[in-house]
Amino acid sequence: xxxxxRFLKLLGKGSxxxxxxxxxxGALRAFVPNVLYEPPRQFxxxxxxxxxxxxxxxxxHRLFVFRRGNDFxxxxxxxxxxxxxxxxxxxxxxxxCPCHGSIFNRDGDVIGGPAPRALPWYSxxxxxxxxxxxxxxxxxxxxxxxxxx
Amino acid sequence: MREKLKxxxxxxxxxxxxxxxxxxxDAIVRNFWLHWFPAKIHERSLSWGYSLWLGTISAVLxxxxxxxxxxxxxxxxxSPERAYWTIKDITYTVSFGWLLRNQHxxxxxxxxxxxxxxxxxxxxxxxxxxxxxxxxxxxxxxxxATLLLSFTGYLLPWDQLAFWxxxxxxxxxxxxxxxxxxxxxxFLGGTEIGQPALIRFYVLHVGILPSAVLLxxxxxxxxxxxxxxxxxxxxxxxxxxxxxxxxxxxxxxSLFGVTAGTSVEVERSAELDEQNSTFSAPHLARRxxxxxxxxxxxxxxxxxxxxxxxxEAANPSVTPNPAKAPWYFLWLQELVAITTIRIGxxxxxxxxxxxIAIPGILLALAAAWPFLDSSPPSACGKWxxxxxxxxxxVFVLLMMLIAALVVVGLFIRGPYWGLYLPWQPxxxxxxxx
Amino acid sequence: MFANRDFGLLVVASLAxxxxxxxxxxxxxxxxxxxxxxxxxxxxxSHGDFPAAKRFQKGIKQIWIPALNRVDRCISCHLxxxxxxxxxxxxxxxxxxxxxLPFMESHPFPRFGxxxxxxxxxxxxxxxxxxGDVEHWQEPLLSTGRAKEHGLRRFELMQYRCNVCHARExxxxxxxxxxxxxxxxxxxxxxxxxxxxGEGGNVGPDLTYEGDQNPEHWDFSRVDGPATNLSxxxxxxxxxxxxxxxxxxxxxxxxGEEARAIALVxxxxxxxxxxxxxxxxxxxxxxxx
Numbered sequence: 001x002x003x004x005x006r007f008l009k010l011l012g013k014g015s016x017x018x019x020x021x022x023x024x025x026g027a028l029r030a031f032v033p034n035v036l037y038e039p040p041r042q043f044x045x046x047x048x049x050x051x052x053x054x055x056x057x058x059x060x061h062r063l064f065v066f067r068r069g070n071d072f073x074x075x076x077x078x079x080x081x082x083x084x085x086x087x088x089x090x091x092x093x094x095x096x097c098p099c100h101g102s103i104f105n106r107d108g109d110v111i112g113g114p115a116p117r118a119l120p121w122y123s124x125x126x127x128x129x130x131x132x133x134x135x136x137x138x139x140x141x142x143x144x145x146x147x148x149x
Numbered sequence: 150m151r152e153k154l155k156x157x158x159x160x161x162x163x164x165x166x167x168x169x170x171x172x173x174x175d176a177i178v179r180n181f182w183l184h185w186f187p188a189k190i191h192e193r194s195l196s197w198g199y200s201l202w203l204g205t206i207s208a209v210l211x212x213x214x215x216x217x218x219x220x221x222x223x224x225x226x227x228s229p230e231r232a233y234w235t236i237k238d239i240t241y242t243v244s245f246g247w248l249l250r251n252q253h254x255x256x257x258x259x260x261x262x263x264x265x266x267x268x269x270x271x272x273x274x275x276x277x278x279x280x281x282x283x284x285x286x287x288x289x290x291x292x293x294a295t296l297l298l299s300f301t302g303y304l305l306p307w308d309q310l311a312f313w314x315x316x317x318x319x320x321x322x323x324x325x326x327x328x329x330x331x332x333x334x335x336f337l338g339g340t341e342i343g344q345p346a347l348i349r350f351y352v353l354h355v356g357i358l359p360s361a362v363l364l365x366x367x368x369x370x371x372x373x374x375x376x377x378x379x380x381x382x383x384x385x386x387x388x389x390x391x392x393x394x395x396x397x398x399x400x401x402x403s404l405f406g407v408t409a410g411t412s413v414e415v416e417r418s419a420e421l422d423e424q425n426s427t428f429s430a431p432h433l434a435r436r437x438x439x440x441x442x443x444x445x446x447x448x449x450x451x452x453x454x455x456x457x458x459x460x461e462a463a464n465p466s467v468t469p470n471p472a473k474a475p476w477y478f479l480w481l482q483e484l485v486a487i488t489t490i491r492i493g494x495x496x497x498x499x500x501x502x503x504x505i506a507i508p509g510i511l512l513a514l515a516a517a518w519p520f521l522d523s524s525p526p527s528a529c530g531k532w533x534x535x536x537x538x539x540x541x542x543v544f545v546l547l548m549m550l551i552a553a554l555v556v557v558g559l560f561i562r563g564p565y566w567g568l569y570l571p572w573q574p575x576x577x578x579x580x581x582x
Numbered sequence: 583m584f585a586n587r588d589f590g591l592l593v594v595a596s597l598a599x600x601x602x603x604x605x606x607x608x609x610x611x612x613x614x615x616x617x618x619x620x621x622x623x624x625x626x627x628s629h630g631d632f633p634a635a636k637r638f639q640k641g642i643k644q645i646w647i648p649a650l651n652r653v654d655r656c657i658s659c660h661l662x663x664x665x666x667x668x669x670x671x672x673x674x675x676x677x678x679x680x681x682x683l684p685f686m687e688s689h690p691f692p693r694f695g696x697x698x699x700x701x702x703x704x705x706x707x708x709x710x711x712x713x714g715d716v717e718h719w720q721e722p723l724l725s726t727g728r729a730k731e732h733g734l735r736r737f738e739l740m741q742y743r744c745n746v747c748h749a750r751e752x753x754x755x756x757x758x759x760x761x762x763x764x765x766x767x768x769x770x771x772x773x774x775x776x777x778x779x780g781e782g783g784n785v786g787p788d789l790t791y792e793g794d795q796n797p798e799h800w801d802f803s804r805v806d807g808p809a810t811n812l813s814x815x816x817x818x819x820x821x822x823x824x825x826x827x828x829x830x831x832x833x834x835x836x837x838g839e840e841a842r843a844i845a846l847v848x849x850x851x852x853x854x855x856x857x858x859x860x861x862x863x864x865x866x867x868x869x870x871x
Binding site: 031032033036037038059060062081082083084085087096097098099100101113114115116117 | 313316317320321334335338339340341343344345465466467468469470471472482485486487488489496497498499500503504564565566567
Binding site: 234237238241242244245247248308309432435436438439442443445446449450452453458459460461466467470576577578579580581582 | 588589591592595596598599602603605606609610642653655701705706707708711717718719720721722724728796797798800802803808809810811812814849
């Protein structure tokens with residue numbers, strides 16, 4: 001009789017605690033979004049022939065596109081320190097960050113300020129429709145050049 | 150009839166202007182507004198110079214923020230498309246909307262300052278001792294909550310300051326080891342700053358954080374009384390305890406046994422004898438009213454003198470140059486900008502050192518200090534006690550360092566976070582037309 | 583004891599509280615639009631238009647254009663903008679109706695508002711803020727003074743706003759300077775080096791959305807005149823290598839007026855999301871005017 005009561009008590013307490021924990025976990029899980037209203041990690045930026053020699057800034061993607069003849073490369077404009085948008089200063093051939101004064105050279109390497117890492121370069125591809133595809137989920141070394149035919 | 154109404158009114162909440170000591174102590178119990186005060190209060194607790202009344206000022210500022218904030222909620226819409234323009238409407242078309250917004254902003258700035266100075270006061274007077282250690286921790290939690298409230302608050306206008314403050318703030322969070330990226334992901338509700346981030350910060354700002362502050366303040370106040378009042382009276386209490394240390398044979402202490410414990414009744418309040426105490430009503434109540442009124446006046450005056458700024462609408466593709474955080478975070482911004490360490494190939498980001506490690510160490514030290522401080526009890530509740538000279542000096546030095554970093558960030562940082570002395574002109578910021 | 587001093591402080595603080603709230607109320611009541619509206623009623627009376635003075639209803643007035651997501655509160659001060667308040671033509675200039683220009687018929691106030699053409703901050707009500715010559719507002723009023731800073735007259739400067747919609751027309755009546763710019767862009771063969779709307783070379787940067795350029799990315803150290811997008815464009819068109827050392831763009835030998843004309847066209851090339859019914863019908867431009 002006492003044993004049964006103890007068991008039932010334990011069962012009751014256990015159920016309440018478990019149920020509460022599961023519900024709390026569920027509520028917390030709700031804060032992890034299952035879909036994102038965000039642009040994809042790979043996107044088209046236009047045809048190669050649209051890009052002039054030198055540097056082009058794409059504000060909506062926060063990217064710089066470099067073109068040297070048939071060689072293309074794409075570097076992120078997001079400072080590796082705390083995420084502000086760097087500006088290309090053509091005169092000095094530097095990327096400067098307005099937030100905390102990081103400076104990157106032409107290759108994206110840090111030459112001053114607090115930034116911990118070089119600016120990442122991204123892999124490129126040419127799609128059958130003639131458009132350039134940037135893959136921001138595929139970082140590449142600064143020496144990377146995408147050659148168009 | 151009139152007498153009856155008057156009686157009802159007095160019964161409901163307002164008994165005032167006591168004519169006898171008995172009425173004065175009754176007032177505390179009878180009056181709704183006074184019931185959380187003690188009946189009598191030591192004169193030292195009422196002193197202007199000891200506590201500087203910074204805790205009261207902080208609480209009043211929080212009250213102002215709650216009222217103005219609640220009113221602003223009627224006009225503000227937390228959506229990236231609407232938020233900025235509803236702020237414009239509040240500023241320009243809502244009757245007295247400018248006053249609401251200005252007062253909310255000034256009270257917020259002042260609250261950060263008041264809470265910070267309150268902490269400085271408590272440290273310098275050594276008031277976190279003698280059973281008040283827990284309340285010091287509660288106070289630290291309140292300081293953090295105040296800073297979080299400010300951070301989530303200046304983000305809501307969804308202007309350039311807001312957008313880039315969240316960018317920098319959440320990227321600092323990302324630098325935390327292991328859990329950093331997850332925390333950022335949860336705060337933003339994604340990887341980029343948009344609607345999910347705005348609504349999360351909004352709910353934190355108007356619901357969760359203010360409730361937390363309210364609960365913590367209630368507990369903080371309860372602890373103040375539970376711990377025997379302001380630490381400033383400890384000296385007087387020690388004196389009283391010394392005098393009463395020999396138990397009177399006439400009283401039947403033996404029933405309880407006069408122990409070394411810290412029973413509130415025996416050793417704490419009761420021994421503080423009547424001679425230096427005064428009735429809370431009206432003396433404490435009057436001072437609190439005066440402090441509240443002066444605080445309200447200061448926020449009003451500042452609101453009349455200076456308008457809350459609103460930068461351009463948030464624009465993810467343009468970072469303002471320079472992008473400065475509000476003054477109370479500038480020391481952190483300065484730290485993250487100068488603490489990146491490079492040893493050969495190996496780099497430790499300033500975002501981690503200045504944004505997480507240094508503030509984390511400071512916070513941990515602050516939390517542990519009451520338990521490490523081994524100064525004698527006689528140093529508790531005294532300004533600049535000789536026994537605590539060294540630690541007070543180190544503390545002041547640290548605080549002045551933080552203040553110096555704020556001043557550097559505020560006055561001599563310009564475009565690209567370069568150093569510009571106040572009289573050096575910045576390169577002109579170009580406009581479209 | 584301290585009781586008396588405290589009492590005094592309480593009284594002083596109460597009085598200060600009252601005075602500050604009174605000052606706040608004073609500021610609210612002294613806002614620009616209230617002052618102007620009081621002036622308006624006074625002007626109507628002094629000019630003998632008593633029915634209009636009686637009819638006038640005080641309050642913030644606005645043109646709300648949901649289709650364009652715009653609000654223009656200019657008319658809270660420019661009260662007689664459409665001549666509906668008073669027909670008198672001897673009122674102070676502020677209270678005179680907008681001139682009846684030939685294109686006004688096809689650009690009615692309720693559909694187009696004010697700032698779409700004139701610039702300025704439609705949301706604001708205080709004069710300085712509304713005219714937009716303040717920090718943190720990028721579209722200030724296109725005033726005579728601002729035009730003069732760039733060597734232009736006001737109606738010339740404003741043509742760049744017209745061209746945001748009328749960009750595809752070769753020439754539109756009333757937009758002569760911009761038309762000159764468009765003609766020059768064709769004649770001088772800008773497309774040889776620059777892509778414009780997906781057409782043209784790639785030696786120089788794509789100019790399709792040149793009006794959206796953030797001037798912070800440019801170097802103004804060699805530009806005379808105000809640090810504005812427009813002034814940079816003018817200086818650059820006149821002598822590209824002098825503004826951007828090492829630029830591949832040659833000196834085109836443009837006159838000042840020609841450079842200004844092209845710069846206005848460049849400034850008007852912006853991304854817009856105007857609904858189709860707001861855009862001029864192809865080829866209808868000359869008829870409509």
